[in-house]
Amino acid sequence: MADPMRVRAAESGGIVDVKILMKHDMESGQRKDAAGKTIPAWFISTINVKANGKDVLNGQFGPAVSKDPFLNFKYKGAKGDKIVVSWVDSKGDKRTDEATAS
Amino acid sequence: MNQQRRSLLKYSAIFGLMASAGLISVAQAQEWNKAAFEGKSLDDVFKILGASSPDKSSAVTLNAPDIAENGAVVPVGIVTTLKADQMAILVEKNPSSLAAQFFIPAGTEPFVTTRIKMGQTSNVYALVKADGKWSMAVKEVKVTLGGCGG
Numbered sequence: 001m002a003d004p005m006r007v008r009a010a011e012s013g014g015i016v017d018v019k020i021l022m023k024h025d026m027e028s029g030q031r032k033d034a035a036g037k038t039i040p041a042w043f044i045s046t047i048n049v050k051a052n053g054k055d056v057l058n059g060q061f062g063p064a065v066s067k068d069p070f071l072n073f074k075y076k077g078a079k080g081d082k083i084v085v086s087w088v089d090s091k092g093d094k095r096t097d098e099a100t101a102s
Numbered sequence: 103m104n105q106q107r108r109s110l111l112k113y114s115a116i117f118g119l120m121a122s123a124g125l126i127s128v129a130q131a132q133e134w135n136k137a138a139f140e141g142k143s144l145d146d147v148f149k150i151l152g153a154s155s156p157d158k159s160s161a162v163t164l165n166a167p168d169i170a171e172n173g174a175v176v177p178v179g180i181v182t183t184l185k186a187d188q189m190a191i192l193v194e195k196n197p198s199s200l201a202a203q204f205f206i207p208a209g210t211e212p213f214v215t216t217r218i219k220m221g222q223t224s225n226v227y228a229l230v231k232a233d234g235k236w237s238m239a240v241k242e243v244k245v246t247l248g249g250c251g252g
Binding site for chain 2: 015026045046054055056058059060061062064065066067069071072073075077090
């Protein structure tokens with residue numbers, strides 16, 4: 001199981017600012033190990049963010065997104081919104097974490 | 103006794119089906135656009151996204167540093183005044199151009215920031231789809247230390 005994400009959501013003036021830090025190696029498939037063999041790509045491919053059960057962002061990542069991906073976006077919402085972030089990586093691993101807008 | 107066992111079997115079979123159906127819808131709600139992410143050049147990706155020749159627009163703003171000391175972590179942000187429903191970040195000289203793509207439902211601001219890897223100094227493209235039309239902004243980011251090789 002992958003490490004937990006850090007999710008922060010702060011409401012101000014009807015806009016919720018969401019910051020997500022995912023924990024993932026995001027192996028690009030370009031690097032080589034000590035023996036000169038290519039390390040296969042392994043990265044978060046899709047991410048979904050819901051607020052109170054409704055989609056607020058869908059994203060697709062390629063291997064060119066940095067290690068431990070960071071994501072910041074804003075949506076129209078309110079304090080107390082329940083935010084659920086889930087990702088799936090290229091090996092089919094999944095992780096879901098929750099936060100409450102403050 | 104037998105009757106009970108039978109109905110129990112039946113129910114567990116149904117629940118199993120429901121669970122797997124649920125899993126499938128979660129994992130495949132947004133099918134990963136393999137073709138787009140494997141596109142080697144800008145033109146490949148534009149074609150796959152259906153943006154044959156996006157216009158440069160001042161309504162699209164790409165926030166990226168002029169010089170990135172470390173190509174492994176380049177902060178990139180897209181903001182637009184258009185009513186965007188899709189956004190994409192492309193790096194011209196990366197092995198695969200498309201870095202990330204975002205789908206923006208109504209109610210979400212057309213604003214996304216993330217961090218990407220860059221193999222070398224290159225133009226970075228911010229693409230925005232609004233009202234079925236693609237617009238873009240371009241900025242060159244100089245990389246002093248590549249983030250793709252080993």
